[in-house]
Ligand SMILES: Nc1ncnc2c1ncn2[C@@H]1O[C@H](COP(=O)(O)OP(=O)(O)O)[C@@H](O)[C@H]1O
């Protein structure tokens with residue numbers, strides 16, 4: 383449904399988006415994750431025809447954003463990050479106006495407004511000026527606007543930013559509902575946000591795509607390099623040496639704590655059984671044995687800080703030359 | 704066309720929601736009212752004519768018209784609504800035209816009450832209907848041109864006050880001072896100033912002299928500045 387190929391965007395000499403490619407299939411709900419300044423808004427603005435890319439292409443439902451911009455706009459509903467609205471207009475007036483822009487006649491508009499007002503729980507405020515509404519309501523007006531023309535694709539830029547926890551939960555469940563009828567791409571800089579709502583994550587950092595996959599896949603990738611913690615009583619060097627001999631061990635660190643040896647093992651596979659057998663064999667008492675289940679948060683942090691180190695390394699190398 | 708009318712209607716709604724609209728209208732009527740008294744247009748013994756009032760009106764309009772159009776596009780930039788507009792199926796041309804017609808309608812609404820003076824004039828004497836009519840045509844054409852220029856100024860900045868200044872300063876300098884400069888210079892400079900001499904051209908209208916040349920001048924300059932405004936709004940995408 384959305385095809386992004388080798389997309390780059392430069393603001394002057396600053397590369398906000400650097401050669402990003404991804405696809406979003408029909409009916410999918412995809413989370414676009416990255417820290418602030420990663421280039422999420424820039425990418426989404428290109429996807430929604432707000433501005434052209436420096437290079438690369440985007441097609442939505444088979445239409446190119448540059449050459450068939452109007453067709454793209456007709457099938458895309460967009461909620462910009464800042465939720466821009468006209469404070470002096472009433473909710474109904476605003477939705478009427480937006481309906482007209484989408485070429486709906488009076489009857490269609492009435493039906494569409496009815497539908498989105500129901501969907502986004504705006505019934506109570508429909509005749510209030512937008513300027514008087516709370517942040518949560520304004521967010522819903524923006525969402526209602528993006529749903530008005532029943533778009534195939536919904537693009538939501540940080541849809542829950544600035545909302546309180548109850549509103550966040552309500553918005554999340556609304557987005558999940560919407561995902562049943564629309565293809566959704568939503569951005570966030572908060573991992574639990576997208577983990578809770580999205581089937582697939584695309585993680586970008588400093589304008590580059592650094593990882594993508596389902597939350598489970600990403601978690602899997604993380605746990606394959608998981609950490610194992612064990613505390614045994616015995617000679618520290620013996621314990622270290624024996625653990626190192628186990629198959630699939632990458633790195634072992636030992637520390638002595640009130641007579642117990644604490645072993646931290648980075649391994650490719652689950653070593654808990656091996657450690658248990660080792661302890662029995664050597665008659666080392668065992669008081670703790672656990673595997674650190676990596677969270678996606680760890681993964682996110684690792685990916686984001688990891689690329690930064692890589693970058694620094696590259697920059698230094700470049701400087702040396 | 705539907706989009707132009709949708710944008711125009713929304714703009715009018717916003718214009719009439721803002722205090723500036725009423726300040727502008729009240730200010731304009733106050734100044735013209737004072738001008739009518741000050742020029743003594745209704746004094747006994749003087750010919751029944753509003754020519755003296757009409758002479759000063761374009762000067763006021765250089766300042767007032769950009770105040771009507773200053774918010775039109777700059778406010779969309781400032782509030783970020785340009786983003787939702789330009790991601791809806793709306794072209795830059797439709798946006799500019801919608802804003803333009805809204806400002807122009809507002810201008811006509813502002814001008815309409817001054818017809819009272821014409822009616823009063825009839826009660827006092829025997830006015831030259833032809834000259835009054837052509838004067839109003841002149842005022843309308845000035846509005847057509849100044850509004851286009853004000854809109855162009857509004858497309859350049861996200862700050863309303865800056866848009867207003869960018870609107871009235873060049874209008875005052877080129878369109879009106881040309882009226883004085885034109886008699887001081889010679890050669891091709893004179894030809895140029897004759898062309899942009901809005902006051903001089905309007906003066907022809909208020910004398911009842913409607914020329915194609917005059918009408919074309921106002922319409923063509925308006926078209927030029929609307930075109931430029933469209934280009935400026937489009938250029939936003941490349942910045
Ligand atoms: N209009 C702009 N002009 C110049 N730089 C910009 C502009 N918009 C964004 N940037 C820069 O591009 C980078 C990416 O920004 P953005 O796409 O807004 O990131 P995100 O939405 O992920 O926080 C940032 O470093 C930001 O400072």
Ligand SMILES: [Mg+2]
Nearest residue numbers: 422423424463
């Ligand atoms: Mg952003």
